[in-house]
Amino acid sequence: MVLILGLALLPLGVIAIFGSLNAARTQRANDVLEAQAVLALTTQRLNAAITRASVTIRVASGSISNAGPDAAQGACQRAAEQLSDEHGAEISFALYAPGKRLVCSTTGFQPSALPLLPPSGLLSAVTVEGDQGALRFLLFDSAGSAQGEVLMSAQMLRTLARPSNPPMPLQIDLTGNGHTISLFDEFAEGPFVREVSLSSSMMSERLQLRLHAAAAALTTFDMVMILLPMLLWLFAAVIGWVVVHRLLLRPLAAMQKAITAYRPGEAVFEAPNLRSPAREISDLGNAFDQVTRTVAQHEADLEAGIERQTMLVREVHHRVKNNLQVVASLLNIHSRGSESAEAAAAYGSIQRRVDALAVVHRNHYAELEHTPGVPLRGLISELGASLRASSPEGASKFQIRMALDPVYATQDTAVAVAFLITEAVEFAMLCGGDTVSIALEAEEKERARLTIETGPLQPDAACGDNVRERYERIMTGLARQLRSTPERDVEEGRFSLTLAIIGRESTAEV
Numbered sequence: 001m002v003l004i005l006g007l008a009l010l011p012l013g014v015i016a017i018f019g020s021l022n023a024a025r026t027q028r029a030n031d032v033l034e035a036q037a038v039l040a041l042t043t044q045r046l047n048a049a050i051t052r053a054s055v056t057i058r059v060a061s062g063s064i065s066n067a068g069p070d071a072a073q074g075a076c077q078r079a080a081e082q083l084s085d086e087h088g089a090e091i092s093f094a095l096y097a098p099g100k101r102l103v104c105s106t107t108g109f110q111p112s113a114l115p116l117l118p119p120s121g122l123l124s125a126v127t128v129e130g131d132q133g134a135l136r137f138l139l140f141d142s143a144g145s146a147q148g149e150v151l152m153s154a155q156m157l158r159t160l161a162r163p164s165n166p167p168m169p170l171q172i173d174l175t176g177n178g179h180t181i182s183l184f185d186e187f188a189e190g191p192f193v194r195e196v197s198l199s200s201s202m203m204s205e206r207l208q209l210r211l212h213a214a215a216a217a218l219t220t221f222d223m224v225m226i227l228l229p230m231l232l233w234l235f236a237a238v239i240g241w242v243v244v245h246r247l248l249l250r251p252l253a254a255m256q257k258a259i260t261a262y263r264p265g266e267a268v269f270e271a272p273n274l275r276s277p278a279r280e281i282s283d284l285g286n287a288f289d290q291v292t293r294t295v296a297q298h299e300a301d302l303e304a305g306i307e308r309q310t311m312l313v314r315e316v317h318h319r320v321k322n323n324l325q326v327v328a329s330l331l332n333i334h335s336r337g338s339e340s341a342e343a344a345a346a347y348g349s350i351q352r353r354v355d356a357l358a359v360v361h362r363n364h365y366a367e368l369e370h371t372p373g374v375p376l377r378g379l380i381s382e383l384g385a386s387l388r389a390s391s392p393e394g395a396s397k398f399q400i401r402m403a404l405d406p407v408y409a410t411q412d413t414a415v416a417v418a419f420l421i422t423e424a425v426e427f428a429m430l431c432g433g434d435t436v437s438i439a440l441e442a443e444e445k446e447r448a449r450l451t452i453e454t455g456p457l458q459p460d461a462a463c464g465d466n467v468r469e470r471y472e473r474i475m476t477g478l479a480r481q482l483r484s485t486p487e488r489d490v491e492e493g494r495f496s497l498t499l500a501i502i503g504r505e506s507t508a509e510v
Contacts, residue, residue, distance in 0.1 A: 028194065031215035034167045035196045039211045042172060042183075043200045045160045046209065049152070050137070050202075053091065054124065056082050057139050057148035060095055064103060072097065076104035092151040112136060112149055126203050128176035135174070135181070137203070158183045169214040176207045187212050251281045259288055317361075324358040348390060352426060355386045356418040364411050372503045373408030376417060376440060376448075380404055383418055384438070387425045399435045400425065405442040408503040413482060417450065417499065420478040424452045424495065427471040431456035431463030442504045449498050457493035 060079035064072045076095055083091050094105035102111060112127075126137035133154035139147045161172050161183035171187035173180050196213040254272040271285035328351055335347035363379045384400040391398050409417070421438060428436045439451040456463050475495065479486040484497040 028215065031168060031213065032196055032198075035170075035198055035211055035213040035215075038163050038166065038170065038213075039172075039198050039200050039209065042161045042163070042211075043202060043209050046157065046174075047202060049156075049160050050135075053083060053093070053150045053152070054137075054139055057093060057095065057150060058141075061139070061141070061147035064095060064097055072103045080106065091153070091156060094149045096146040096148060098145050109151065112138060124203065126176065126206050128174065128179040128181060128207070133181055135176075135207075154181050154183075157181060171212040173210045173212075174207060175210060187214050247277065248281075255281055255285055258285070262292060321358070321361060324354060324361060328354050328358065345392060348392060349426060352387060352390050352422055353419065355390065356383055356422045357415065359383045359386060360411065360414045360418050364414065373501075374411055374414035375406065376409050376414065376501075377404040377406045379414055379418065380421060380438060380440065383421060384425075387422065391429055397434060398429055401435065401437045402439070404438070404440040405448065405504065407440065407442050407448050407501045409448075409499065409501050413499055413501075416478050416481045420450075420475060420482075421452065423471055423474050423478070424454065427463075427467070428454040428456045430467060442501070443498070446501055446504075447498050448501045448504070449496060451494060451496040453492065453494045455493050457488075457490065457495055459490050 056079050060075040063075040063078075072095070079093065079095065083093060092106040092109040094109055094111055095103040097103045105111065124137050124139050126135070128135055135152040135157060136149065138149050141147055157174060161174075163170065163184065166184075166186065169186045169188050170184055171182070172184040173182055175181075194215050196211075196215050198211045198213075200209045200211075201207070202209055251274045254274060258272045271282075271289060274281055274285075331347050331351040331354060335344050335351065338344045338347060359379055359382050360374065363382070364374050380402060381404070384402060388398065388400060425436050433454045433456045435454065437451075437453040439453075440448055441451070442448045476486060479497050482497065482499045484499055486495060486497045488495055
């Protein structure tokens with residue numbers, strides 16, 4: 001629809017563009033004429049001021065030549081009064097008597113440093129002084145004798161050259177002998193501005209008056225005529241959009257809103273009441289309703305299956321936990337009923353390992369449905385309490401110190417860590433140790449360092465070689481299961497290794 005309307009309006013747009021271009025050419029010609037008029041008027045003003053000043057100086061010089069030296073003071077006074085009345089205090093002059101002798105000059109006037117010689121075939125010599133921003137010219141009689149010298153300030157020239165009502169932004173410059181005086185400057189460039197440059201000669205082409213005008217490339221009427229086809233096309237497009245919006249887009253938006261507001265699990269999808277002749281949109285709503293019903297049925301079946309599986313996992317977890325508790329209870333009963341200390345120690349050793357496995361199991365199968373892994377800080381803390389509770393009679397004052405970061409690991413890693421700590425603590429208990437320090441520090445790249453420090457790990461500890469060898473072999477095997485190489489500091493009694501973790505939080509101490 002928009003394309004058809006645009007093609008239909010194309011001839012009108014072509015006509016409007018050609019009309020606008022013609023109007024722009026006419027306007028440019030008018031701008032050139034106005035700029036020429038401003039330049040001519042400015043040239044006339046400057047020439048008139050120069051002519052009046054020249055006539056005044058020549059008349060005063062003639063009076064001095066005809067009346068003699070006694071009349072020089074009066075001639076100078078009259079010339080000063082006449083020039084002051086016409087130009088104010090912005091013009092300075094000097095009068096010369098025959099023989100190039102300076103007769104008088106205005107206060108502060110500096111005579112020209114040029115030789116007082118007339119130019120070839122001319123009765124005046126003119127120069128533009130760029131440093132002072134002034135116009136200086138010398139006047140000569142027909143015999144070549146200097147009559148006077150006039151200095152017009154830049155401010156006076158700007159006052160004479162300023163247009164009373166400039167038709168456009170202008171810039172007027174006076175140039176001569178390589179110097180330029182800016183007389184008027186309101187020229188401004190822009191994206192829709194074209195430049196008009198004109199020049200005019202003064203004083204036998206020894207001075208140039210240059211004008212730069214910024215004329216509007218396109219007027220408001222031109223812009224309207226050019227934009228009219230686009231406006232008509234836009235109007236047609238808006239009409240087409242309104243029709244499409246009310247009959248198609250709005251019903252589709254209502255259907256989209258209803259579909260977005262639908263949440264899985266709701267019983268029925270409520271389709272909006274559409275007022276559109278497009279039956280396809282209503283059919284889309286009905287199709288989505290059928291899909292939602294089918295998906296809801298499938299989700300109900302899945303939820304039922306997940307619930308049954310969850311119940312089965314919980315039942316298995318419950319039975320495993322009960323079995324571990326039964327085993328621990330049986331070991332405890334046998335330990336109490338044993339007749340020898342060696343048998344009781346053996347039962348206690350087995351019970352501590354079963355308790356370690358039970359701690360891992362409880363932390364892994366927590367009540368939460370989703371966990372990031374086995375929390376090693378909670379596991380080691382609970383394991384330490386269990387080990388202190390099951391310590392032998394000779395280790396009743398045994399202490400376990402911990403500094404643990406809250407990190408998470410897989411079940412396999414947690415089992416190996418639990419058994420490793422159990423073996424190390426039991427070794428310290430059996431070898432007369434009174435303290436075990438356990439540190440778990442998170443490192444970079446999903447790794448953590450486990451450090452166990454106790455006195456019996458030192459070489460001079462009171463412990464049998466067989467016992468030491470057995471426990472070191474077990475701890476080395478567990479470190480190999482953790483895919484880590486243990487680091488031993490026998491002088492400090494320290495055993496450390498790195499292990500893989502699957503998550504961590506901020507460091508904390510227990």
